[in-house]
Each structure stands twice: as structure tokens, then as C-alpha cells.
């Protein structure tokens with residue numbers, strides 16, 4: 050399923066969920082009419098209402114989804130199947146990456162948030178911007194969780210290959226050509242020593258910047274050398290590619306371009322203009 054579609058789906062479900070609550074709580078005038086209209090739109094027959102709790106449990110929605118651009122403290126569903134990004138990223142790597150590595154960041158972030166009394170109804174971005182005030186566990190797992198939540202949405206089956214519109218114009222203006230941009234971005238990923246991320250970000254003056262961060266740091270963090278709003282990020286930890294590519298990180302990066310979700314990168318860019 051297309052990630053953008055999925056984000057819209059989450060927003061719709063979140064709205065639906067609120068209306069559902071209002072309906073049962075009697076909080077809203079006409080809520081019954083709205084609820085019935087949305088039930089029909091959701092394709093749920095009224096006779097299937099008894100199945101609704103399990104449906105909602107299987108499609109967890111929180112108010113975080115009301116904004117597609119803020120990140121919650123739990124894992125969103127992967128917006129495609131484990132094998133959707135084959136052959137660029139193999140199914141086994143995706144499965145282990147999402148269900149083990151990324152799940153561990155989310156779990157450890159939850160522990161850190163509980164210990165450090167973080168209001169987890171607020172976006173994770175608020176914590177990252179002040180991450181120097183928190184523990185190393187918060188920095189590593191808050192970054193790890195944010196980076197992966199973003200990473201999954203930045204990919205899709207059959208990516209467009211390149212951006213278009215205002216983003217393409219901005220990339221060509223900043224880097225000369227899209228090909229030069231790709232070379233420089235790949236270089237940032239290849240030369241990141243040890244584990245980390247390569248980024249395309251929008252700097253304070255909205256200037257496009259290519260950079261990289263170590264470990265699970267990211268450009269939103271106050272401790273980051275390279276600062277700005279992340280538009281595109283690439284995980285260059287060995288766990289992201291080792292099963293298929295072993296030590297050949299450059300081959301992984303070359304193959305990754307074909308699964309980049311440029312639609313989503315463009316939306317992030319235009320929202321941040």
C-alpha cells in the first residue's frame with residue numbers, strides 16, 4: 050500500500066475514531082449521523098459493528114496521525130509488506146529491521162520516556178529538539194525511533210526514481226543536477242564511519258543541505274552538527290543491508306534509489322517551505 054495513502058488512511062481513521070467516541074459518549078450533536086456516514090465510507094456494514102473493537106485494535110490510531118508530519122512514541126504499521134522493496138531490500142532484512150531493531154528502539158524509548166516523565170501525547174520532535182537535556186538512552190532510542198518511523202515512509206514499492214516540481218528545481222539549483230545530488234548524498238552515506246545516517250535536509254534558511262549523523266542522531270537534535278528539517282534519510286547501519294550486501298554498503302545505496310518515495314519527500318519539502 051502506498052505510504053501516502055496509508056497516512057491519509059490513518060488521518061481518516063483517527064477522525065472516525067474520535068467520532069465513534071463522540072457517538073458513544075454523546076459529546077457531539079449530529080454525531081450519530083456523522084458516525085453512520087463515516088461508517089459507510091469506511092466500508093463497514095453496521096452488522097459488522099461488533100467486529101469494530103478488533104478492527105480498531107488492528108489499526109491503532111492516535112491523535113499523532115492527525116498530523117502526518119509529527120512522530121508519536123509507538124511504531125506505526127509498516128506501510129507495505131516485508132517483501133515490497135525487493136530486490137533493493139530483501140524481505141528478511143525488512144522483517145528483522147522493523148520487528149526487531151526498530152521495535153527495540155520504540156520499546157526503549159517508551160522506558161526512557163516513562164523514567165524521564167515525558168508527555169508522550171506530544172510529538173517526539175519536541176524531545177529531539179532539546180535532547181541534550183535528557184539521558185543517553187533518550188537520545189539513542191528517541192533518535193532511533195524517529196529515524197526509522199521516517200525511513201519506512203520514505204520508501205515504497207516502485208519509487209518514482211527522481212523528484213519533480215519545486216523540489217527538483219531546488220535540488221538542481223543547489224547541487225547543479227539531480228545526478229550530482231545523488232552522487233553527493235551517496236558519498237555522505239558511504240563515508241559515514243561506522244553506523245549512522247545520510248540526510249538531505251532543509252537548513253535554517255531553507256537551503257538544501259546534504260549531511261550525515263553518527264549512530265541514531267538526526268538533524269532535529271540540538272546536539273547535531275548538521276541541523277535542519279530532515280527531508281530524506283538513509284540508514285547506513287550494517288543491520289540495514291548486511292544480509293544481502295554484506296560489506297558492500299555502496300551497492301545497497303545504489304539499489305536504494307529505486308525505492309525512494311519521492312512523493313513523500315516532496316510533500317515534506319513543500320510543507321517546510
Ligand code: MN3
Pocket residue numbers: 146150197284286288289
Ligand atoms: Mn536501522
